[in-house]
Amino acid sequence: MMKLTYLFMLAFLSALAPAMAQTNETGVFHGAQPTKDRYRAVYQLNTADTAVIRHALANIQNALNDPRLKGKLEVELVVYGGAVATYRKDKPYFEKEVTSLQKQGVIMAMCENTMRIRKISRDELFPIISYVPTANGELIIREQEGWAIIRP
Template sequence: MKNFPYLFLLAFLTALVPAMAQTNETGTFHGAQPTKERYHAVYQLNTGDTSVIRHALANIQNSLNDPRLKGKLDIELVVYSGAFVTYQKGKAYFEKELQNLQKQGVILAMCENTMKMRKLSRDEMYPFISYVPTANGELIIRQQEGWAIIRP
């Protein structure tokens, strides 16, 4: 009981600091503000679940539409494992969405290691995608370069 005033003060400050961090001078939080000239993000996709794939493509488009990042964002979509269907002709039918993202500057990268393991050829993939030796290697390099790694 002797330490009660100190404990009360500590509890009060612990509750106050996060609340203060979420507001600006007007008292409302408006999200992080862009302070850099360029931002970089890699979206990694490793499942053939079409709902997850659609969600990932929508997330990429949402990032491109964010007014804080407009004209400042580099994005790469790295596909591996079961997500190969994202880039496979005639399978999941993502061609138009992918072409639209690519027109906006998104790098569409397919893992060659996945292709070898699943005995897939480049002829089975959309002709407009790019290739990386391994998805994991690409993610490691990009992370070391400072790119945000996003897994939808």
């Protein structure tokens, strides 16, 4: 019985240790600490829902503004499907945000497969857009390279 109690206590303390390691001397958690020189995230966007698109763009800006990630974060936004509205010249609802993010180094990628299916030419999109053959291929490659995949 004593051995079982000891094993239970050991398991409990092992589970508690990581949580304790994330707090300061006052016991308050202040978030994960950056331990790497570089972080990379790819956001995928495939809906025409304007609220979701705005939310995704705001999320990217929030990540860029995080003081823990300043100067360490590389971001790509991969757009496909209905989210093509994000990059369209004839519906410039998001032009200000997209341009601002691109000026901050965010790669604005558009799926050429979506363009082909929807018969959209490059002339219909903002000139700052980059192109990938398929969004899914881009996400697969980025994930294998160690990029965080964010699905807003």
